[in-house]
Amino acid sequence: MNPGSVNVEEQAAVRIVIGGAIVREGRVLAARRSTPAEVAGRWEFPGGKAEPGETEAEALERELLEELGVRTRALRRLPGAWAVRPGLELHFWAAELLSGEPRPLQEHDELRWLGADELDTVDWIDHDRDVLPHIAGLLGA
Template structure:
């Protein structure tokens, strides 16, 4: 039986497989579901046997920072720690978006248990995406900005069974952040203002590392 895959293309022409080995009707249903979510990329269905075109980054979005290769900035073959069920956790990436010596905080509007608290925006990595690619896509979808992932912050958190959060530093390349999805307010915070909002716990854990990045004078003496 012929099998099909769902493909996605972002605004820069980068192509990624979203799901593979599906029956045609299942693949078409999945592509339609992604479209209905309002994502800003193109989705389509193609036969699995069709050769994959080389994927890659164009310009700043998805590009590795400071000459690092894609493996150093998140390998899609690294799905995260294994959960209790024996299956790999799905990765959620959050982005500490930095610009002008400040970092962007976003206030959650839902779900109810975290509404009103602050976080670093982001979302789930799709199959085939590296963590930087997923973060740059999510910041475009959630905030309407183009950004570049720079480095991963220490730590990882199991936000619920099967979902592992990893936080990254990213730099703003273009655009003015707007709360387009899941947030109702944004604030730029300097190194001395990081404690001014009520952070979700796992985001709060990386504030000391962020403070040192925003203000080199806070670095511990050698």
């Protein structure tokens, strides 16, 4: 079964957070957090928490519209899952940009498009750093 077709509320008591690796022209979008204080200034793949009744793909597409003002399509889930804290698990998805130019509207103060050789040039949040080998694979590295 495709993970994007499973309702989040079917996944026991764990709430899912989805990070999106938006790829365009061989580069991936990174976003610098402005809040909360413990991660402000560090970089991540944008996204957010799935709401009850949403698939992971739907949640990612909604979150990227809210956070960046862009329409995207979730393509596939990347390997791995990370416990953010008890009851909260992070999944990453590859996504494509359908329309709009990303802008840091919520929770971010800067965006950068990074090529495979630039992935180590920003200070990633630990969970996001763990998925970089899979991101490099998306970028053809």
